Amino acid sequence: xxxxxxxxxxxxxxxxxxxxxxxxxxxxxxxxxxxxxxxxxxxxxxxxxxxxxxxxxxxxxxxxxxxxxxxxxxxxxxxxxxxxxxxxxxxxxxxxxxxxxxxxxxxxxxxxxxxxxxxxxxxxxxxxxxxxxxxxxxxxxxxxxxxxxxxxxxxxxxxxxxxxxxxxxxxxxxxxxxxxxxxxxxxxxxxxxxxxxxxxxxxxxxxxxxxxxxxxxxxxxxxxxxxxxxxxxxxxxxxxxxxxxxxxxxxxxxxxxxxxxxxxxxxxxxxxxxxxxxxxxxxxxxxxxxxxxxxxxxxxxxxxxx
Amino acid sequence: xxxxxxxxxxxxxxxxxxxxxxxxxxxxxxxxxxxxxxxxxxxxxxxxxxxxxxxxxxxxxxxxxxxxxxxxxxxxxxxxxxxxxxxxxxxxxxxxxxxxxxxxxxxxxxxxxxxxxxxxxxxxxxxxxxxxxxxxxxxxxxxxxxxxxxxxxxxxxxxxxxxxxxxxxxxxxxxxxxxxxxxxxxxxxxxxxxxxxxxxxxxxxxxxxxxxxxxxxxxxxxxxxxxxxxxxxxxxxxxxxxxxxxxxxxxxxxxxxxxxxxxxxxxxxxxxxxxxxxxxxxxxxxxxxxxxxxxxxxxxxxxxxxxxxxxxxxxxxxxxxxxxxxxxxxxxxxxxxxxxxxxxxxxxxxxxxxxxxxxxxxxxxxxxxxxxxxxxxxxxxxxxxxxxxxx
Numbered sequence: 001x002x003x004x005x006x007x008x009x010x011x012x013x014x015x016x017x018x019x020x021x022x023x024x025x026x027x028x029x030x031x032x033x034x035x036x037x038x039x040x041x042x043x044x045x046x047x048x049x050x051x052x053x054x055x056x057x058x059x060x061x062x063x064x065x066x067x068x069x070x071x072x073x074x075x076x077x078x079x080x081x082x083x084x085x086x087x088x089x090x091x092x093x094x095x096x097x098x099x100x101x102x103x104x105x106x107x108x109x110x111x112x113x114x115x116x117x118x119x120x121x122x123x124x125x126x127x128x129x130x131x132x133x134x135x136x137x138x139x140x141x142x143x144x145x146x147x148x149x150x151x152x153x154x155x156x157x158x159x160x161x162x163x164x165x166x167x168x169x170x171x172x173x174x175x176x177x178x179x180x181x182x183x184x185x186x187x188x189x190x191x192x193x194x195x196x197x198x199x200x201x202x203x204x205x206x207x208x209x210x211x212x213x214x215x216x217x218x219x220x221x222x223x224x225x226x227x228x229x230x231x232x233x234x235x236x237x238x239x240x241x242x243x244x245x246x247x248x249x250x251x252x253x254x255x256x257x258x259x260x261x262x263x264x265x266x267x268x269x270x271x272x273x274x275x276x277x278x279x280x281x282x283x284x285x286x287x288x289x290x291x292x293x294x295x296x297x298x299x300x301x302x303x304x305x306x
Numbered sequence: 307x308x309x310x311x312x313x314x315x316x317x318x319x320x321x322x323x324x325x326x327x328x329x330x331x332x333x334x335x336x337x338x339x340x341x342x343x344x345x346x347x348x349x350x351x352x353x354x355x356x357x358x359x360x361x362x363x364x365x366x367x368x369x370x371x372x373x374x375x376x377x378x379x380x381x382x383x384x385x386x387x388x389x390x391x392x393x394x395x396x397x398x399x400x401x402x403x404x405x406x407x408x409x410x411x412x413x414x415x416x417x418x419x420x421x422x423x424x425x426x427x428x429x430x431x432x433x434x435x436x437x438x439x440x441x442x443x444x445x446x447x448x449x450x451x452x453x454x455x456x457x458x459x460x461x462x463x464x465x466x467x468x469x470x471x472x473x474x475x476x477x478x479x480x481x482x483x484x485x486x487x488x489x490x491x492x493x494x495x496x497x498x499x500x501x502x503x504x505x506x507x508x509x510x511x512x513x514x515x516x517x518x519x520x521x522x523x524x525x526x527x528x529x530x531x532x533x534x535x536x537x538x539x540x541x542x543x544x545x546x547x548x549x550x551x552x553x554x555x556x557x558x559x560x561x562x563x564x565x566x567x568x569x570x571x572x573x574x575x576x577x578x579x580x581x582x583x584x585x586x587x588x589x590x591x592x593x594x595x596x597x598x599x600x601x602x603x604x605x606x607x608x609x610x611x612x613x614x615x616x617x618x619x620x621x622x623x624x625x626x627x628x629x630x631x632x633x634x635x636x637x638x639x640x641x642x643x644x645x646x647x648x649x650x651x652x653x654x655x656x657x658x659x660x661x662x663x664x665x666x667x668x669x670x671x672x673x674x675x676x677x678x679x680x681x682x683x684x685x686x687x688x689x690x691x692x693x694x695x696x697x
Contacts, residue, residue, distance in 0.1 A: 005518040012510035118348055119531050121564055124542055131544035137517050140542045143510065212539060213507045214531045214564070222505060258511040261501075278477045278501040 004135035009258040010251065011134070015143045017250025018150020022205035023227040024234070024242040025157060026198020032237020032303065033173040034191050036085060037093050039100035042224025043107035044199045048073045048206025049215045050115055053122035056210075062125040069207035070200045077199020081192055089191070104221065111217040119214035146208045153201065154243050161239055170194060174237045174303055226253075229289050235299025244301050249285050256284035333374035334625065336616070337394035339387055339415065340405035340429070342379040345530060348560045349605050350379075350407040353429045355598055356590075356609030357404070360617065363593065368613060369620025376400065384414030391415045395422050401627050402427065404612050407605070409433040409452065409480075420444035423630060425637065429612045430605065431455070432656055434483065438690030441654040446637050448615050448649070449608040450577045451656050451688035452480075455554035456487030458575035458661035459525055461682035463492045463552060468522040470497050474512060474536075475527040477501035484527035484554055490689060497521050509536050513543045523550040534561055541568050557666050557676070559603020566674050569666040577657070578607045578645050579664045579676045586614070587645040601675055607645045615641045615649055652687055654694035660684050 027041045051072040056065035084103065088096050123129075124142045131138035161167035169190055172180045181187040206220075213219060226249065234245020261277025268276075292300060338357065340350035354377065366372055376398055380387035387406075394400045395418075403419055404427040406412050413433055419426045420442040428436075432447035463471060473488065473496055475481030481501065489496075497519045500512050516524055524545075528536045533556035540546055550573060557565065557574045580591050580601050590610050594602040602610075615637065622636035623629055640649040646659045661683035669675040 002518060005514060008514040008518070009511055012514055015510065016508065117344060119534065119564055121534075121538070121566075121568075123568070129542070131542075137514065138544045139514075140539075140544070142542060212535075212542070214534050214538075216531065219507070222507065254511045257502075258515060274499060274501060275477075278503065282503045282506075 004137045008134055008137050008139055009254055011139060011143070011147065012258075013251030013254035014247065015146050015150075015250070016254055017247035018147050018154070019205055019209060019246075020223075020226055020230050020250055021150055021243050021246035022153060022201045022208070023223060024230040024246050025153070025239055026194075026201040027227055028231055028234070028237055028239065028242045029170065029174070029194045030198050031231065033170065033177060033194055034085075034089055035177070036089055037096045037100065038085065038195075039097060039224060040080060040103040040107065041198070041202050041227060042220030042222075043104050044073050044077060044202035044220070045206040045209070045223055046111060046215075046217070046220035047076055047107065048203030049122070049210040049213070049219065050111055050120070050206075051203065052207040052210045053120050053215045054115075056122050057120070065122070065210075066204075066207055069203045069210075073203025073206070074196050074200040077202075078192060078196045080199070081195040085195070086188075086191070104224075108217045108221075115215075115217075117217065119216035121214060122210040124211040142211060149204070149208060153204070157239055166190075166193070226285070229285055231299075232289050233285075233292050233300060235302035238299075238301055238303040241299055241301035241303075245299070248300075249288070252288055253281075253285050256281040260284070333372040334368070334402075334620070334627065335398055335400045336368075336373055336375050337378065337391070337398065337400040337403035338375050338405040339378045339380050339390050339394070339403060339411070341382045341407045341411065342377070344382050346382050346408060349430070349603075350405065352560060352603045352605035353405055353407055353609035353612075356594065356602065356606035356611075357429070357613045358609075359590075359594055359597060359606075360610050360613030362597075364617060368617045369622070369625060371620055371625035380406075380408065380411045380415075382408050382411065384411050387411035387415045388418055391419050395419070395424055401425060402616065404448075404616070405429055405609075412436065416440075416442065416445055425627075425633065427612050427615065427637075429608045434688075434690050437654050437656045437688050438693035439695075441694035441696055443634055443655075443696060446615070446651065446655045447657070448612040449657070450659075451690065453483065453487035453490075453689055454577065454661055454683075454686060455575060456484040456527065457491050457686070457689075458663060458683050459552045459554055459573075460488040460491030461661075462573070462575065462663045462680065463488075463523060463525065464494070465680070465682055466523070466550075468492075468494065470495055470519075470521045471523055471525055472496070472498045472500065472516050472519055472521045473525045474500040474502065474516070476504045476506075476529075476532060478504050480529070481527055487689075488525055488527075488554075492525075504532075506532075507535055509539050513539055513545065516540075516549065517543060517545060521549060523552055525552045525554075526556060527554040529555040530561075533557070534564055537565055537572060538568050546571050558605075559601055560605065562666065562674055562676075563600075565666075570668075570674065572666045573663060573679075574666070574676070575661055575663045575682075576604050576676075577659050577661055578604050579662055579678045580669070581664075581676070581678050582645065582662065584645075584647045586643050586647070590645055601669075601673065611641075611645050611649065614643050614645075618642065652691045653696050654688070654691040655696070656688050656691065658685055658687050661686050 048069040052065040052069035055068040128142040230245040234241030260281045264273035342350045378390035407430045428447040431452040437451045552573045618641040619636035663680045664676040667677040
C-alpha cells in the first residue's frame with residue numbers, strides 16, 4: 001500500500017463525504033427544526049441532476065446548468081413544502097414518512113415520464129476534464145472540484161448559521177421551535193426558507209454528481225439511505241454533525257472498500273477474503289452507525305443545548 | 307321472433323364459416339416474450355425490432371407461411387414471464403416462443419415451455435445450465451452462450467501478450483462467472499481481482515487502486531448502467547489513454563448512445579458487430595438503419611437471426627410445425643442465412659461461431675460505433691456442451 005494510493009483513497013472518501021454533506025445539511029435542519037421526516041430529499045437530488053443534465057445538454061454551459069439545478073430544486077422544494085409537507089408538520093412522523101415515500105415514487109415516475117427510463121448523461125465541463133498528478137497517481141480534477149465546492153458550502157453555512165441573525169433564529173428553532181414562535185418570529189417563513197435552501201443544496205449535490213453517475217429515475221434512493229446514515233451517525237439537527245458525520249461515512253466507506261479486501265487477504269485465505277472482503281466493506285458504514293447508536297444514541301456531534 | 311331467429315341462424319352461419327376461412331390462411335402464431343419495459347427494456351425492444359424486420363422483409367411470412375407475432379412483456383420478472391408463457395401456450399396455442407432477453411426469466415420459463423413440447427428459441431445470452439446439463443431438445447439458443455463474452459476477452463489478452471492484469475466485476479454470480487470465463491483462456495498473472503457492490507454507483511476507490519497497480523490492461527465485466535458509470539469514471543481518471551480497458555457486457559448498441567465519445571477506445575467482444583462482413587449482415591445493418599434510424603445493436607442482430615432460423619426451419623417442414631420431430635430436426639440444421647454467415651448448432655443447440663473483438667471507434671459517418679479489430683476465437687464451442695447429453 002503506497003502513500004500516494006492511500007492519499008488518493010482518502011480524497012475519494014472526502015469527495016463522497018462532501019457530496020453526502022450537501023445532502024445531509026438540508027435534511028438535518030428540516031428534521032431538527034421542523035421535526036419533519038422528509039424522505040423526498042433523495043428525489044430532489046435526482047431532480048437537480050436531471051435539471052443540470054438537461055440544461056447542460058442543450059446549452060453546454062456549466063454555469064447555466066448549475067443555475068437550473070439550484071433554482072429548479074429550490075422552487076420544487078418550496079412547492080413541495082407548501083403543498084404537502086407544511087400540512088404534515090403537526091402530524092406524527094409516520095404520516096410524514098408515508099407522504100414523503102409516496103412523493104419518492106411520484107417523482108421517480110415523473111422523471112420516467114419526462115426523461116424516459118434510460119439514463120441520460122452529463123459530461124464533465126472541459127475545464128475540469130483533466131487529471132491532476134497526485135504524487136505519481138492521476139486524480140480527476142472534477143473530483144477535486146466537488147471537494148472544493150463542498151468545503152465552500154460548508155464554510156458559507158457555518159458563517160450564515162453562526163454569524164447572522166437568520167442563522168441565530170435557525171439555531172434557536174432547532175433547539176426549541178415553540179419558544180421561538182412564541183417570541184413572535186414567523187416560524188413559517190423560517191421553515192420555508194430552511195426547506196428551500198435544503199432542497200437547493202440537494203440540487204447542488206445532484207449537479208455535482210451528474211457528470212460522475214448516470215442520471216436516471218431512482219438515482220436518489222441509494223444516496224438518501226447514505227444521507228440518513230450520516231444523520232444518525234453525526235447527530236440530527238446540527239450542521240456540524242452533518243459535516244463531520246458525512247466525512248466520516250464517506251472516508252469509512254471508501255477506505256473500507258479500498259483496503260479491507262487486501263487487509264483480509266493477509267489474515268485469511270485469498271478466496272475467502274475475495275468473497276468476504278467486498279461484503280464486509282459494503283456493510284461497514286451500517287456497522288459504524290449501529291455502534292454509534294449503541295454508544296451515543298444522540299449521534300457523535302449532537303446539537304448543544306443551553 | 308322471426309327476426310331474432312333469423313339473426314341467430316345468420317350468426318351461426320357466419321360463425322360456422324369463420325373457422326373454414328381462418329383455416330385457409332391461418333397465420334402461424336409465434337409467441338414473443340421479452341423484457342420490453344424498465345431498465346433492460348431497450349434491449350428487448352431491439353430484439354423485437356430485429357425480429358420484426360426479418361418478417362417484414364419476407365412480406366409477413368416466415369418459411370413462406372404467414373405468421374402472427376404475439377408480443378408479451380416479462381418486465382424482467384421471472385413470474386411475469388412464466389405467466390406470459392402459460393397464456394401463450396394454453397390460450398393461444400403457440401408452438402414456438404422466442405425473444406427472451408433476461409437470463410433470470412429464461413431460467414424460469416424454459417422448463418414450463420419445453421415440458422409442453424413447445425419450441426423455445428432463445429434470442430439472447432444462454433445461461434450455462436441450459437447449455438450444459440439442463441439442455442433440452444426443444445430449446446435452441448439462436449444467440450450465444452454467456453461465457454463467450456468473457457472467453458473472447460481472455461483469449462484477446464493472451465494474443466496481445468498482456469502480462470499483468472487487473473480484473474474487476476460486481477460481487478454476484480454473473481460477475482464471478484465472467485471472471486472464471488476470462489481465466490479459462492487467460493492464464494497469466496493477475497495483479498488484483500476486485501469485486502464491487504452490485505448497486506455501487508461510484509468506483510473511485512477501485513479506479514484509484516487500478517491506477518496504483520499500473521497493469522498492462524484491465525478486464526471489466528459490468529452489465530447495464532454499472533458499465534456506463536465505470537467507463538465514464540475510468541475515462542475521467544485519465545486511464546483510458548494509458549491502460550487498455552477490455553470489457554464484457556459494457557459497450558454495445560444500447561449503451562453507446564449514452565456513452566458516446568467517452569467510450570472511444572474501449573475494447574469489447576461479441577459474436578457480431580455492425581461491421582461484420584458478410585452479405586446477410588451488411589444487408590441487415592442497412593435495412594435496420596433505414597427503418598429505425600439507428601445503428602443496430604447485437605441484440606437486434608440476435609432477434610433478426612432468430613427470425614432467419616425460424617424462416618429456414620419452417621420452410622423445411624413446409625409450415626407443418628405440428629410435426630415436432632421434423633421441425634426439431636429442421637431447427638437443428640441451423641440456417642444457411644445468418645448475420646454470422648451461417649448458423650451452425652452444437653450438440654447442445656448453442657451456435658458454433660467466431661467471436662470478434664472490437665474497439666469503440668467512429669464509423670464512416672462519424673458516429674460512435676464498434677470497429678472489429680480481431681477474431682480471437684474461431685469456430686468457438688462453449689465450455690458446457692460436453693455436459694449436455696444430447697448428440
